[in-house]
Amino acid sequence: MLEVQGLRKVYDGHGRRVEAIADLTFTVGGGEFACVVGPSGCGKTTLLRCIAGLLPPTSGQVRVAGEPIAVVFQEYGRSLFPWLRVAQNVELPLKAAKMPRAQRQRQVDEALAAVGLADAHDAYPWQLSGGMQQRVAIARAIAYGPSVLLMDEPFAAVDAQTRADLEDLIRSVWQRLGVTLLFVTHDIDESVYLGQRVIVLSSAPTRVVENIVIDLPGERDQLTTRADPRFAELRARIYAHIKKLPSQRAEHGSTHDLSR
Amino acid sequence: MTLARRIVTLLGLPVVLVATWWFLSAGSTDFYRPSLQRIVTAFQQTWFSERLVVDVLPSVARLAVGYLIALVIGIALGMMIGANRWLRALCEPVLEFLRAIPPPVLVPIIMLVAGIGNTTKVIVIVSGCVWPVLLNTVEGVRGVDEVLADTCRSYRITGLNRWRHLVLRSASPQIVTGARQGLSVGIILMVISELFAASSGLGFTIVQFQRGFQIPEMWSGVLVLGLIGVVLAQLFTIAERRILAWYHGIRSSQREW
Structure with a gap:
């Protein structure tokens, strides 16, 4: 609430x-x-x-x-880390929250699958279209379990x-x-x-x-x-x-x- | 580009320049400008010997140590100063003052404090290399994207994680620029640090040859310096490609659009 x-x-x-x-x-x-x-x-x-x-x-x-609260920003291009691959972008907040590796992996996989990006784990955000980048940002928010x-x-x-x-x-x-x-x-x-x-x-x-x-x-x-x-x-x-x-x-x- | 074309682009101009030098200087009787052939002979005799171990390696090792210390100090201080507006305002005048001092004039002063051994020479190298790294890091840290910073805050990416994944990486293109400038400063200071109260080293040896009128040997020493510069620049480019792969990737993908 x-x-x-x-x-x-x-x-x-x-x-x-x-x-x-x-x-x-x-x-x-x-x-x-x-x-x-x-x-x-x-x-x-x-x-x-x-x-x-x-x-x-x-x-x-x-x-x-x-x-927690998760935020998805309008400027998708600027809210993803360009030096991290898609899966690493989704994983970083979980890493910062000290979640165990296996669980992290599972949540990242699930979140990326949920936004239809199951095969984009290893891409860099800037290799994706705008809509796909925003999907990554949404996946990051979902994986965070807000x-x-x-x-x-x-x-x-x-x-x-x-x-x-x-x-x-x-x-x-x-x-x-x-x-x-x-x-x-x-x-x-x-x-x-x-x-x-x-x-x-x-x-x-x-x-x-x-x-x-x-x-x-x-x-x-x-x-x-x-x-x-x-x-x-x-x-x-x-x-x-x-x-x-x-x-x-x-x-x-x-x-x-x-x-x- | 095909491999052949790449090799031609890479080596074409050096080959032309060396050939020109070779033919223009052939049969030279000028004492101070010997033929390239004599320089090359002197090169083989001088540097393919124990001198490589006694003079070249210590010089390069001091450069490596000094350069790495300068990188660590420059990046660490630069991140702190860049991230804190108050600290930045406090440090700016002092940094401008220190940066303006040419390191060679510091050599005698450093020598008084640190003696005439390796320490002085390394400190001289550090004192010159650190500025471009430090100042570029400060600028890089100031340029952290605000949306990305907000993203970190809202996802509680704080402390060490924030420094590592946000600040350091955001600043890395500028840090690399500073590090590249620092490297060329370092090579110059490597030589200069050996001009005072030294008994070995590349700079020392070149000056010895000059004073002993061993002109072809002196020229060959200059060639060694140039070659060291080329090798280090290549190593730097390899490191840069790894560190900034994302950055060059973005730039080339933007060119495609």
Whole structure:
């Protein structure tokens, strides 16, 4: 379970105060798949970094029941170690956690098989396509055995077909592992297709606008689900929310950059 | 490239240069510029003898020891300084000062402290080689990718694992650049360290020949230095290919796209 309570983040720097996150409170239940959408520059990445413990919040709390947390970053090319082979990349966090070799080996094999890369153990990440690199990052997260999985716009930089494949992959992984999954995206369709619930954020300073339960059937399919009238309704509802928000992009667009 | 073409590319220019030298200097009567033929004869007589063991090997051994010490010190200090902003600000002026001092002027001072034995010569080599390694390591460590650093933090790759798998490897292309510069500095200092209060060594021998007007022998010593440089550069390239295989792989895969 993941609980975010009264989270607030203010960046202070270069004589400028930017309130990236005003006040966020939400809960993701154990084993739930929740998506976070919002207009660009709304502090989605900041939120995720606060939850992952990479950034201290200005105030408020993040409570995570169960350990560990795994993160899949948007920049797959920069989040894999280019000097390690695929299997070594997946293995490194387990090595750091001092897991015995035999168990490590087994978890690496399983995780790579789960993402369809059973025969890529010995490749270097940069020898793979973008989509395959992101699969390696997902395999690394799975192998880590997390109780909470955080994903920061993981498919934003891959082409449409690969993206569809990866969406289905992540749903099957989630169903198999039963992890609590928080998936940040700016793509409304993706959020409706993937999650059980969509948390819609306002533009910065960020608040929760609405919590929408996605009551689509559990078995989803790129063709039938996206053609479902209910899909269109949910999509329109979220779209209306985001459209209604005053556009503050020009003013706050840099909050995202400030966080790195 | 076929093997034949590779050999031609590798040896073509040296062969042409040597041949040119050979024919231009043939029959030379100039005392200071003997014919290459005489130099080669002197080379055989001078270096295919016990001199190889008495003079060349000790020089090369001192270079190896000094260079390795400089690598260890340079990389270790460089990683510490590069990873800590405060330490970096503190050390920068001192490093700039120390780097600007040419090591040869330090030889007499080091000699006062460390005597006239091997220690002084090794220290001289270290004092010159360490700077390019150190400064390049600092830069390399500063350039660690932030996403990769975040990845390490979120997967709790900390402490020694982080140094080994993230910091050292991220900085390795720049460390190798520094090490390559350090190597050529080291060869120069190997010779210079033997010019003062020495009784053996390659540099010492070359200067002895010069003072004794054994000009072909002196030239042959210069050739030995050049050949040592070539061999060391080759060894370095072999090591680099192993260490930076990933780096060259990325670069060539990017060229393909």
